[in-house]
Amino acid sequence: MESPIQSYLQQIHTEIARLKGGKPYSTIPAMANVDPERFGIALATVDGQVYEVGDTRAEFTIQSISKPFTYGLALEDLGNDAVDAKVDVEPSGDSFNEISLAEGTGRPANAMINAGALTATSLIRGSGGQSSFKRILSTYSAFAGRQLSVDRKVFESELKHGHRNTALAHLLRSFNIIEDDPTPVLEDYFRQCSVLVNSFDLAIMAATLANGGKNPLTHRQVLGIGPVERVLSVMMTSGMYDDAGAWISSVGMPGKSGVAGGIIAVLPGQVGLAVYSPPLDEHGGSVRGLATAQRLSRDMELHFVRAARAGRSAILASYDVTETPSGIRRNAEAADVLRAHGHRARVVELNGDLLFAGTESMVRELSSLDDDVELVVLDLRRTDQVSGVAVRMLDEARTGLSSAGRELVLIEADGAVSESLGGC
Template identity: 40%
Template sequence: MKTPIPDYLEHVLDEVRDIDEGEVEEGLPHIDVKDPTELAAAVCTVTGNVYTAGDAEVTFTMQSISKAFVYALALQELGRKKVFETVGTEASGEPFNELSLGRETNRPMNPMINAGAIAVNQLINGEDSSVEDRVEIIRAFLSELAGRELKVNEDILDSELEDSDRNLAIAHMLASHGVIHDDPRQAVISYQRQCSVEITVIDLAVMSATLANGGVQPVTGKKVLDADACRLALAMMGTAGMYDGSGRWMSTVGIPAKSGVSGGLLGTLPGELGLATLSPRLNPQGNSVRGVAIFERFSEEMGLHLMASDPIGTHAVRGIETEGEETTVQLQGSIHFAAAERALDKLSDYDFDCECIVLDVSRVSGFEKVGRVLVKEGLRRLRDDGFEIAIYDPKEKFGDLEFSDGTRAEVVGEG
């Protein structure tokens, strides 16, 4: 059975494809945003399964998305005390490139705005580090998160440095208050090199899933970060990752997230998965218009809101038992997207040796919309593979039994 999850992602992209609101960031060189209609999505689970749709192989620079990961690296290298002395943890309520510091502390309000990100960049490898050494540590770290070697796009970097007056002003402000000790120009070069690391949405989803997995890269299995650094980075993504739209984002979408002006957007559901999208047109807050729309659908349809009270089934498949020519697959718990993905992944790898597959949902507490859709589509595909399909649902938890092709699943009683 081929998993239906990529088809679901394609369906979501099709729903937002005609949205043409927003503008490409004026400060970005044309070589970064090759086509403003580019659209892609990727999901990586903490078990290392990656699903993609759309222009998933298109490369773009990380821009501000890098802030969340470099903040985690600083926490790992120096500990929270040193990092908290340099940058605060409160939402600023101001645009990301505002020249502002905390009134009482004279420190940047948080690491997700440019002032905070430049300050955090300067912590890596110590204040006496050269730009080259500092950026190489960051690049190598980001590569470990992605599971492949990443590189700095030098052409985009050079173009952005030609128009870096705003960041240079921020760096001078930080230097005047003793927040950074490097030459402001060198500090900006170091920060812009960090932002110019090139990725795809696949990389971004895997990197996000590493944060979700407590610092263990889910594809390579390598421990890249401590759980505490991941937790604090996710907390900052939740409160300030979407800039002055962060409050509305967390109340409506409820997924810790970080955006970048090249059109990338990542989200992390702790313990479950990482999400990433690409769509270059931005809203006034600097966030991808279609990316936001996709995440809103993910949150509602997948049941991914962090504040949701329903538990997500860690082990959705209770058991698989074969008797004669009939195999019973028992599901359990609340079937959200993540639970459905785990169940479908197990079924797609299972070697069924029977004529009939019965799905037993008697121990399921409930189905989220996408969980139900994905499970039904998996059953339909098993049927198309040549198996008879039936459902045991004494509490009528499954609801609508109609498949995507208009046929219906057979319902069976106990025994």
């Protein structure tokens, strides 16, 4: 049986692909000839399950989505106080390339706008035989769970045409925010923006932030929880620049966009979302990326207000009926029948909350049942909160099982879920 989550992503991908607004970024010539129809969605859970649809393996440059990861590395290296002395944590309300510097000190408002990102890049020093940029690239690769590389053509194009960022770097140097020659900082910054990723990579990077800094595939602790907390906080308030208020209201997850068409969203403790679609809106965010994040937040109840409890697997136990303790005394013939056919009935015990993450673990279990399982008994007696998305996914799972000639039976204390499903 196909996962209801996979089916859902395919459905919204088809629907959102019809959106034709926006234009790809063209200020950097090497990025101007991208296919505007490219569109991929990847959703990664904190235990490493990835759902993907569309052009999720198409590579593009990370651009401004690099900013939170370099900022996190600076925080890990130097600590909050030292980084705060150079770059603030306040929303600027400005677009990504505005000159948003504090009067008198020149301190950028936050690390998500270009001035703050240049500052964060300037704080990374070489160490352990690695140059400053090699350390940045190694960090990105650890977040993604694979070795990443730089698009040389985009880097050279950024270096040649990035006049505003060059001006910002020299302005920051005049205030001693950047303490040395800004030229190497600019080169590192343009290189980090030119790192090649795909939607799958970004979903894992987002899920690593959602997982407290531990990569859900490699299980490597890439970033400490302190820096993760600060990074996600600044992403929430400032990651979408002058569209941050609308993003928080309609999506409700820390997010970050990039002018190549990538966008990520992070729901701590549960999932990381990545979308790639090059046409951008007036704020520099992907039109389809924003629509996808809004849709998932609403349909899957991922807004931080609704998904306040930490996500975890809802599976308490899963076994066939031959493993079920019983006080019934069976004769030899009945025992033989049970041994021969008991594997056709599967009992899945759930506990805790059925929010998105718990529901995802449940439907993953149901979707991976052996072909010879004919009866699924879902024991809900130990569950607490059952969200609307859980009921919808259960209904879709029941339909999927039924179409395959299987039956789903619920056991619960009050019958509320069965009633919502119209009897089950």
